[in-house]
Amino acid sequence: MGREVFNINTKSKQLKRVATKNENSNLLENYKLRENVTTDESWDFRKSNTKEFTHCYHPYPAMMIPQVARRILNDYGKKSKTLFDPFCGTGTSLVEANLVGINAIGTDINPLARLIASTKTSKIDIQVLELFLQDFINYFFSISFQIEKVKSVIIPKVKNIDFWFSKNVQQKLGVLLDYIEGINDPSIRNFFKVAFSETVRETSFVKQGEFKLVRNKNFKDSREPDVFGVMIIKLSRNKQGLVEFEKTLKNDSHASVYGFNTVSNIPKEIIKESSIDIVVTSPPYGDSKTTVAYGQYSRLSNEWLGYEEANQVDNILMGGVKRKHKHTFKSDILNDVILTIQDEDKERGRDVISFFEDYEKSINNVSKTLRKGGIACYVVGNRTVKGSSIPTDEITSQLFEENNFTHIETIIRNIPNKRMPSKNSPSNVVGVTASTMKNEYIVVCQKN
Numbered sequence: 001m002g003r004e005v006f007n008i009n010t011k012s013k014q015l016k017r018v019a020t021k022n023e024n025s026n027l028l029e030n031y032k033l034r035e036n037v038t039t040d041e042s043w044d045f046r047k048s049n050t051k052e053f054t055h056c057y058h059p060y061p062a063m064m065i066p067q068v069a070r071r072i073l074n075d076y077g078k079k080s081k082t083l084f085d086p087f088c089g090t091g092t093s094l095v096e097a098n099l100v101g102i103n104a105i106g107t108d109i110n111p112l113a114r115l116i117a118s119t120k121t122s123k124i125d126i127q128v129l130e131l132f133l134q135d136f137i138n139y140f141f142s143i144s145f146q147i148e149k150v151k152s153v154i155i156p157k158v159k160n161i162d163f164w165f166s167k168n169v170q171q172k173l174g175v176l177l178d179y180i181e182g183i184n185d186p187s188i189r190n191f192f193k194v195a196f197s198e199t200v201r202e203t204s205f206v207k208q209g210e211f212k213l214v215r216n217k218n219f220k221d222s223r224e225p226d227v228f229g230v231m232i233i234k235l236s237r238n239k240q241g242l243v244e245f246e247k248t249l250k251n252d253s254h255a256s257v258y259g260f261n262t263v264s265n266i267p268k269e270i271i272k273e274s275s276i277d278i279v280v281t282s283p284p285y286g287d288s289k290t291t292v293a294y295g296q297y298s299r300l301s302n303e304w305l306g307y308e309e310a311n312q313v314d315n316i317l318m319g320g321v322k323r324k325h326k327h328t329f330k331s332d333i334l335n336d337v338i339l340t341i342q343d344e345d346k347e348r349g350r351d352v353i354s355f356f357e358d359y360e361k362s363i364n365n366v367s368k369t370l371r372k373g374g375i376a377c378y379v380v381g382n383r384t385v386k387g388s389s390i391p392t393d394e395i396t397s398q399l400f401e402e403n404n405f406t407h408i409e410t411i412i413r414n415i416p417n418k419r420m421p422s423k424n425s426p427s428n429v430v431g432v433t434a435s436t437m438k439n440e441y442i443v444v445c446q447k448n
């Protein structure tokens with residue numbers, strides 16, 4: 001029989017209780033009983049504009065909303081000088097840090113995410129950018145009206161390219177890429193690449209609004225997209241965002257984006273031990289292969305941009321390598337929930353173990369980078385596997401406690417505007433879906 005195990009934390013002791021699956025619906029109620037865990041609607045930001053500044057640049061799965069990072073920094077980061085985001089994605093927390101004068105360091109395994117994050121935090125001289133934009137518009141105007149002849153272009157290797165793009169679109173994307181590669185200023189070239197990546201996705205046969213790479217069934221009926229037009233729209237929107245960002249930016253704060261994997265090691269030459277004031281991050285949920293597929297989402301862009309191993313991203317993300325051995329975690333809640341899942345399905349149990357083994361190692365490494373009194377803030381989701389809800393928020397605070405941190409608070413917020421699929425297939429049975437996370441848990445711990 002399926003069991004759900006959860007703990008009710010008190011400062012001195014943990015009261016452990018075993019609940020049947022039928023009690024799952026009461027879980028949220030029980031969470032509210034835990035000390036320092038509150039549901040707070042003022043964190044929903046239902047009507048807020050999540051696309052201010054450079055946040056407007058490029059969509060991405062499961063982005064953090066800027067208002068959450070902003071409020072965390074306001075509540076806990078007032079005296080911070082350096083922020084670290086170990087799963088920076090498109091750099092939401094890096095942008096927010098820079099806006100309030102905090103330097104930021106981010107890392108992500110996905111090359112597309114790194115491109116977006118570093119471009120969103122790069123300062124570019126707007127007048128110079130405008131010259132490039134004007135040149136770009138002139139060039140494509142002359143091509144469109146055949147004033148200038150298009151030279152033949154090299155199209156990069158994209159797997160099944162004819163399945164994803166019409167010949168006409170391939171040619172035009174090739175012309176765009178050729179133009180971009182001729183830009184000699186690296187920041188401006190990246191600015192164009194970010195708009196190009198969005199153009200690749202929008203002009204392909206990909207079903208829009210999905211994280212997985214699925215072809216739109218009605219692609220034959222759709223009109224030939226206006227590739228240059230799409231690119232120009234993205235460029236001008238992004239320029240507007242950049243103007244706002246540069247106007248608001250405090251001090252000379254800057255961000256650096258890397259591709260190291262915090263599961264294996266955090267290079268000391270990049271981040272010294274005890275040098276970070278605050279970590280603000282949203283780690284993956286552990287379903288990168290089934291639901292929130294960062295690699296699949298980014299594959300076509302990564303390939304067009306010539307990033308190697310574009311196909312491999314989902315396999316190298318946390319939990320991507322399946323472990324066969326047994327593992328006991330330093331979180332008893334996690335050990336219990338794994339037993340429950342394994343009762344139902346050994347393979348799915350292994351998936352969960354593989355993810356959390358990486359997660360635990362990453363937390364151990366990240367913990368060392370924080371100074372005494374430093375804050376770790378993890379925005380997590382509690383996903384359901386085989387009918388069991390995995391309390392990632394409690395697991396996260398337990399794993400930090402094992403690294404000499406104190407749990408300060410957990411805020412439960414509704415997710416009205418985070419980009420998530422509303423259904424997934426937690427049982428992996430075709431046609432059987434369940435609502436995915438409706439709540440997000442903002443877990444705040446402090447280093448003793």
Ligand SMILES: C[S@@+](CC[C@H](N)C(=O)[O-])C[C@H]1O[C@@H](n2cnc3c(N)ncnc32)[C@H](O)[C@@H]1O
Pocket residue numbers: 060061062063064065086087088089090091092093107108109110113260261262263281282283284285294316317318
């Ligand atoms: C929830 S997303 C972060 C979104 C980000 N907060 C934003 O607003 O765009 C999680 C990110 O973790 C990255 N990731 C997964 N495993 C990783 C690992 N082992 N090391 C570094 N990044 C990883 C994924 O590529 C993904 O971009």
